[in-house]
Amino acid sequence: MRSQIKYAIVIALAIAFPYITPDPDFWVSSGGTRALWLGVAALSMSFLNRNLGLMSLGQLFFSGVSGYIVAISSVMHGVKFGTSVPLAILAGTLSGVVIGWIALKTKGVYFFMLTLAVTLGLYSFANQAQEITRGHTGINSIPSPIIFGMDFAYVKPLYYLFLGISVLLFALCKFVERTSFGIALKGVRDNEDRMVSMGYRIMPLKMIAFVFSAFIASIAGVMGVFYVTNISPDSVGLLRSIDLLVIVVVGGATYLGGAFVGAVLIAVFEAIIQDFTVYYVGATGILFIVVLMLAPQGLMGINAQIRAKRAKSEGASK
Amino acid sequence: MTQFVFTFLNGITLAGLYFLVASGLTLIFGLMRVINLAHGAFYLLAGYISWTVVDKTNNWFYGAVVGALSLGIFGTLVYVLLLRKFQYEELRVALITLGVSLVLAQAMLAIFGGEYYQTNIPTPLSFTIPVPGLGLSYPFFRIFVLLLAIAVAIGLWIFITKTRYGAIIRAGVDDTTMVSALGINVQAVFIWIFFLGSLLVGFAGAVGGTTNSFGMGSDGDYLLFSLQVVIIGGLGSIGGVAIGSLLVGVIGQYAVGYFPTFAGIITFTMLILVLAFRPQGILGKKS
Numbered sequence: 339m340r341s342q343i344k345y346a347i348v349i350a351l352a353i354a355f356p357y358i359t360p361d362p363d364f365w366v367s368s369g370g371t372r373a374l375w376l377g378v379a380a381l382s383m384s385f386l387n388r389n390l391g392l393m394s395l396g397q398l399f400f401s402g403v404s405g406y407i408v409a410i411s412s413v414m415h416g417v418k419f420g421t422s423v424p425l426a427i428l429a430g431t432l433s434g435v436v437i438g439w440i441a442l443k444t445k446g447v448y449f450f451m452l453t454l455a456v457t458l459g460l461y462s463f464a465n466q467a468q469e470i471t472r473g474h475t476g477i478n479s480i481p482s483p484i485i486f487g488m489d490f491a492y493v494k495p496l497y498y499l500f501l502g503i504s505v506l507l508f509a510l511c512k513f514v515e516r517t518s519f520g521i522a523l524k525g526v527r528d529n530e531d532r533m534v535s536m537g538y539r540i541m542p543l544k545m546i547a548f549v550f551s552a553f554i555a556s557i558a559g560v561m562g563v564f565y566v567t568n569i570s571p572d573s574v575g576l577l578r579s580i581d582l583l584v585i586v587v588v589g590g591a592t593y594l595g596g597a598f599v600g601a602v603l604i605a606v607f608e609a610i611i612q613d614f615t616v617y618y619v620g621a622t623g624i625l626f627i628v629v630l631m632l633a634p635q636g637l638m639g640i641n642a643q644i645r646a647k648r649a650k651s652e653g654a655s656k
Numbered sequence: 657m658t659q660f661v662f663t664f665l666n667g668i669t670l671a672g673l674y675f676l677v678a679s680g681l682t683l684i685f686g687l688m689r690v691i692n693l694a695h696g697a698f699y700l701l702a703g704y705i706s707w708t709v710v711d712k713t714n715n716w717f718y719g720a721v722v723g724a725l726s727l728g729i730f731g732t733l734v735y736v737l738l739l740r741k742f743q744y745e746e747l748r749v750a751l752i753t754l755g756v757s758l759v760l761a762q763a764m765l766a767i768f769g770g771e772y773y774q775t776n777i778p779t780p781l782s783f784t785i786p787v788p789g790l791g792l793s794y795p796f797f798r799i800f801v802l803l804l805a806i807a808v809a810i811g812l813w814i815f816i817t818k819t820r821y822g823a824i825i826r827a828g829v830d831d832t833t834m835v836s837a838l839g840i841n842v843q844a845v846f847i848w849i850f851f852l853g854s855l856l857v858g859f860a861g862a863v864g865g866t867t868n869s870f871g872m873g874s875d876g877d878y879l880l881f882s883l884q885v886v887i888i889g890g891l892g893s894i895g896g897v898a899i900g901s902l903l904v905g906v907i908g909q910y911a912v913g914y915f916p917t918f919a920g921i922i923t924f925t926m927l928i929l930v931l932a933f934r935p936q937g938i939l940g941k942k943s
Contacts, residue, residue, distance in 0.1 A: 393747060393751075439932075440928050440931050440932060443931070443935040444931075444935055446746055446747060447691050447746040447747055447750050448891070450747060450750055451691065451693075451750075451883055451887065451891075452887060452931070454693070454883065455880060455883045455884060455887060455927065456924075458876060458879070458880040458883070459880070459920055459921075459923075459924040459927075461876070461880075462877075462880065462919075462920040463918075463920035463921055463924075465920075466916060466917060466918075466919055466920050467917045467918070467920075468917070469917060470917070575876060576757075576875075576876035576879070577758070577761075577876075580754055580755075580757075580758050583751065583754065584755075587751060617762045617763075617765070617766055619758060619761075619762050620758065620759050620761075620762030620763060620766075622758065623755045623756075623757075623758030623759040623762065624755075624759055626751075626754075626755040626758065627738065627752055627755040627756065627759070630748060630751055630752050630755065631738070631741075631742075631752070634748060
């Protein structure tokens, strides 16, 4: 019950945000909408890390696949969003099967490296395949969607659309975790051998979780296209990958809500620090290192970390 | 025919460079289980440093020595200050090094800007040699890079398998406690490994900055090459790096030469094929 009240307060605040923030023209878009987009992308990473113990940098690959498909089909071939968006999300999700088939054979730091290589591979393809992706320039001035006469080029409609998507996907992740499938996943994370001996087939479980996270990442890819209104190789580059990782780690990589906490924090941090230095990415990097060294559980985990430390020192004094 | 031969020469000399770049990464990982994802940024930093030294002194060899040494020292500092405490948490260390690469990339952008640089080839080595049967000639310096890579490969192999220090390093990795009990300072051994691995990537940056141009974004490119090489060859194995470099270098160059649009995809498919059959890489040990 307590957590439901907490969620209700957060959602109420998020709904009221455009009306209570100072300078709404700037903060709704650069703070709110941006944080929701990055939060959904980070959610796909958190889900995988929390339920399978796998830290994946491949999520940007799926976002990139779906984002590029929407951009290419609508700008270069005039396909309507009603067709291109579902297709793009489907393609991004299915690409998860291919990547998962390879990547899920590995674990830990190998998995991390392999998924990083996958994303960097898409980056170099997007740069080289100029006929398809327009190379380094990227695809610009992507139009905004108009749904039931509502034009999402405006700041507030886009914010509320993203808020709706975020709440739905967060709830979906929570729901999946409570199903018997979700519980089996946690079993795989904690002790794979025991799950095997209990008669579970591990690979299909991992694969479904991986493809589900690819589905969320694909949605984030489409959100990115509509928010930024362009897509270029940098949208799937090393810096953007690290950006997402920073969000997940700073928020708390073992908490679903950590994705959004981290996204809000980083969006606000970068929006503010941009006024002071053009090298704000470096500042984010320093923040990232400090969090990793001092609070590896992230902001969401600070309470638990302090509690554990106190319990330890009490145990020592007895 | 000419294109075929030249693509091969480009590929095999590029493989030499890849070997120099990736050997440090695999050495550190193989012996310490630490994966340094700032490796690409280290490469780029060495490129800038040696370019600056060559620009000031007009001596390529000073540039290579200063580039290698300063990266060796810098890498050791990163290890001692940021990584040592968490050495046995593989993923946390990998994440911290990624943060280091972010900070380094920005610092280099602030100092050197967004232009591309290339160090001049040292005059005594700046000549071409004829390619037999084609009546054309090929720059000697690229062949020189390949020879350097072969020399480093043999040197590393002898150092690790044949010398007393190599034996201490291998033992220190297998059983840290036992080696300490024998009176050997394992912490110092780890520092030397990190120094050596960073020294190698520093040297690679000086050499690669002469054969190829470099600048903003090169850190990501070379991190990708190194990852491809070590994933294909098998992480932690020097022989694996040699095989991986050859495959990525030669096949990559043919792909760029003949199918430029899909070059990235071709190298990538190769990586996926290798992993589909050997998830630990061609020469990698099963963990």
